[in-house]
Amino acid sequence: MVYKTKYIVYGILSSMKNFRKYFAVVILLFGLISSCTEDLDFDQADDIAITPTIEGGLVYVEAPEFLINQVASGTNFYSQEFNFDAFNANFFAERVLDGIITYEVENTTSKSLTIDVELLDEAGNVLDTEAFTVDPAPTAVLVRQITYGPSGRSIDIIKNTSGIRVSATNLGDNMSTSSIEPQKIILRSSAKFRMELVK
Amino acid sequence: MRNLKILLVALTGVCAIVNGQNKQLLYDFSEIPQSLMVNPGVESSFEWYAGIPLLSGISFQAGSSGITAFDLFANDGLDINDKIRDRALNGMTPRDDLSGTYQVEILSGGYRSKYHPENFYSFGIYNEGDAIGYWFKDLAILAVDGNADMLGRRFDLSHLKTRGELLTVYHFGINKQVNRNLTIGARAKLYNSILNFSSTGNDGFFVTTEGQNNILANTLNADLELRTSGLNEIRDILRDDTADRAAELSSLLTKRAIFSGNFGFGVDLGFTYKLSEQTVLTGSLLDVGFVYHSSDTRVVSLKGNATVEGVEVILPDALLDPGQDFYQNLIDDIENLIPFENVEKSYITFRPTKLNASIRHDFGEPVLRRQDCDCNYKTGSSRDLGYKYTNSAGAHLYVINRPRGPQAALTAFYQRRFGNIMSLKAAYTVDKYSFTNVGLGISIQAGPVNMYAMADNLLAYRNIADSHYASFQLGLNIISFGKK
Numbered sequence: 001m002v003y004k005t006k007y008i009v010y011g012i013l014s015s016m017k018n019f020r021k022y023f024a025v026v027i028l029l030f031g032l033i034s035s036c037t038e039d040l041d042f043d044q045a046d047d048i049a050i051t052p053t054i055e056g057g058l059v060y061v062e063a064p065e066f067l068i069n070q071v072a073s074g075t076n077f078y079s080q081e082f083n084f085d086a087f088n089a090n091f092f093a094e095r096v097l098d099g100i101i102t103y104e105v106e107n108t109t110s111k112s113l114t115i116d117v118e119l120l121d122e123a124g125n126v127l128d129t130e131a132f133t134v135d136p137a138p139t140a141v142l143v144r145q146i147t148y149g150p151s152g153r154s155i156d157i158i159k160n161t162s163g164i165r166v167s168a169t170n171l172g173d174n175m176s177t178s179s180i181e182p183q184k185i186i187l188r189s190s191a192k193f194r195m196e197l198v199k
Numbered sequence: 200m201r202n203l204k205i206l207l208v209a210l211t212g213v214c215a216i217v218n219g220q221n222k223q224l225l226y227d228f229s230e231i232p233q234s235l236m237v238n239p240g241v242e243s244s245f246e247w248y249a250g251i252p253l254l255s256g257i258s259f260q261a262g263s264s265g266i267t268a269f270d271l272f273a274n275d276g277l278d279i280n281d282k283i284r285d286r287a288l289n290g291m292t293p294r295d296d297l298s299g300t301y302q303v304e305i306l307s308g309g310y311r312s313k314y315h316p317e318n319f320y321s322f323g324i325y326n327e328g329d330a331i332g333y334w335f336k337d338l339a340i341l342a343v344d345g346n347a348d349m350l351g352r353r354f355d356l357s358h359l360k361t362r363g364e365l366l367t368v369y370h371f372g373i374n375k376q377v378n379r380n381l382t383i384g385a386r387a388k389l390y391n392s393i394l395n396f397s398s399t400g401n402d403g404f405f406v407t408t409e410g411q412n413n414i415l416a417n418t419l420n421a422d423l424e425l426r427t428s429g430l431n432e433i434r435d436i437l438r439d440d441t442a443d444r445a446a447e448l449s450s451l452l453t454k455r456a457i458f459s460g461n462f463g464f465g466v467d468l469g470f471t472y473k474l475s476e477q478t479v480l481t482g483s484l485l486d487v488g489f490v491y492h493s494s495d496t497r498v499v500s501l502k503g504n505a506t507v508e509g510v511e512v513i514l515p516d517a518l519l520d521p522g523q524d525f526y527q528n529l530i531d532d533i534e535n536l537i538p539f540e541n542v543e544k545s546y547i548t549f550r551p552t553k554l555n556a557s558i559r560h561d562f563g564e565p566v567l568r569r570q571d572c573d574c575n576y577k578t579g580s581s582r583d584l585g586y587k588y589t590n591s592a593g594a595h596l597y598v599i600n601r602p603r604g605p606q607a608a609l610t611a612f613y614q615r616r617f618g619n620i621m622s623l624k625a626a627y628t629v630d631k632y633s634f635t636n637v638g639l640g641i642s643i644q645a646g647p648v649n650m651y652a653m654a655d656n657l658l659a660y661r662n663i664a665d666s667h668y669a670s671f672q673l674g675l676n677i678i679s680f681g682k683k
Contacts, residue, residue, distance in 0.1 A: 038274075038664060040269065040272045040274060040664050042272050044279040045272075047278070048280065050342065050343050052345030052346075053345040055345070055348075056509065057415045057507065058413075059509050059512070060410075060412050060511045060513075062513050063515075067514055067515050080512060082510055083524050083526045083527060085526060086526070102414060164510075188412070189413070189509070190413065190414040190415045194345075197342065
């Protein structure tokens, strides 16, 4: 053990001369590979904007003509208030920039009808109203797009929407039945919104 | 959001300065004791060696097969959002990855058996970190562009594939010269996993289509799972505002580095076989093993299928319960169809197994060995190791098992020995990260002191920010070659 220790110490000391020589070679070799880097600008990260546009179905309501015939002409045959917390959820409300709600109303009944869609805040106050009047079948599908954001209605309407109320009124008679299938009034809707995920 | 940007910069920055898993320069570099760690069956001529604690073996490698920091952050006047779209979103594929590995030997040593000098034993402890993340292309497109105006476009959830771990490895190996032509070796390993995350078996899709009833339908078909161990306690410390986070994290990691409760076993196998006096075939299989995670585990999953067309009110059925919460019912239905589970559950992970194989031809003047030569171990105290030669050249194949299948690298190398004092090795490697990877390694034996240093992909150092791959290894050992 003593011998080995002496051997190590002696080896280290005696090799110092060689070591300097080879150390110089090592420095030379690795000096050759000393790195360079071209100009980078990490401040560009501040300009990164991630703004996806998401879309999906919103509300679908259908009512058959026999149900409409159960109420008198000019009478509201359906009114429903839904809880709808998707828009005022923090993740969405804090990031939404603008968007479009698309409505389609398809009427295959023999009646003229009106449908009102109201966006409500948490207290039940009406933030926005969209009214549709459709002629009796046969009639084209009514399509309407409502823009929210800088080029349309205030995006705050969407951010504060906590409920949706849909009401439908029969403007026609309550006796006739359409010959066009499926003899229903249908409200379809979808939402397409641009969000700022990184700002 | 700022943190996200910093993370993005950090990730791309890291990938610019490091890269790799392959130790092609160290492999079969028999002058260096750490070559036993990449082939336990390497020809070893040491009587004994002792690594300088924490300095005997340091390696750090990382790579990005896709973009570099330079691709995104070059001061080129282009809009960074355009660069992200062109070079990351449209330029990378789900097979592109960002990976990194480091290893630090805490203790290492080896000695030759006194009574069976053909046997050389080596042992030690090292700390290792390894992680890989594949480019989650479809999820990135979904995050950047969204799903609007992409009817029928399936966003593939299997693009999410990542794994990583931090562990301490205790090992003991034996290297045995069977005869003049054959040396074999094996190493047993006890893995102590400090932390682990794994999300590699994901499947499913997200698609937007025309609805059956409504204008649009969103369908999520998910089979997603993330398994972690050792992360919950870290998260708890980070969330505790009253804690001395640095001290507690340091204490926790030290404790887990010694004894985490998540253990595994593995083996390394290797051989060196002389096809002729000057032509040598070698091979090794490393980290054939597993870790059983049972402490501080968490398995998070999202599995199921659901199609949503919005809140649906179909009269007259809906009038049966006009007071119902249609929106909440919809949420509940989705949660029932695609349950999100977060449970504490044991699991097993397999180590990323590596395969090395090489063929080497020695030529030039024989180099005088430091120890006695040409003595049969059966009749003397030394072994018959044959000659080393001034020059060696050959080819090396490296394959590592990754979540998306084997990943290979092919190397051509040349080694030049300057007596017993210095040896240089140059290598050219082709792999998924680079076709211009030229590496250089040097080992210097100054008396009993051995010092080695190696670096990869040297040409990329001209602009390191644009490098897809870089790695280095270095170390310091005390070696005895026995009495001459």
